[in-house]
Amino acid sequence: MAVPFRNVSKTRRDKRRTHYKITANSLVECTNCGAKIRPHRACPKCGFYKGADTLKEEVNKVNEEKKASKKVSKKSE
Ligand SMILES: [Zn+2]
Numbered sequence: 001m002a003v004p005f006r007n008v009s010k011t012r013r014d015k016r017r018t019h020y021k022i023t024a025n026s027l028v029e030c031t032n033c034g035a036k037i038r039p040h041r042a043c044p045k046c047g048f049y050k051g052a053d054t055l056k057e058e059v060n061k062v063n064e065e066k067k068a069s070k071k072v073s074k075k076s077e
Pocket residue numbers: 030031032033034035043044045046047048
């Protein structure tokens with residue numbers, strides 16, 4: 001395994017790290033309630049995602065049925 005020729009000095013290390021910065025989370029408006037939410041996630045306030053309410057029991061039932069059918073089909077293969 002290759003070994004560094006010499007230690008990186010504290011100064012050199014810290015200079016490298018000056019580029020390490022945290023960035024603010026990007027936010028988009030919920031299409032349903034207009035709240036600022038993170039993109040590609042269900043709205044934490046109203047539960048909408050891609051125009052559908054993810055908190056609705058009907059939607060959840062359908063999704064669970066889909067998951068169940070997938071599991072069954074995988075086992076049978
Ligand atoms: Zn919302």
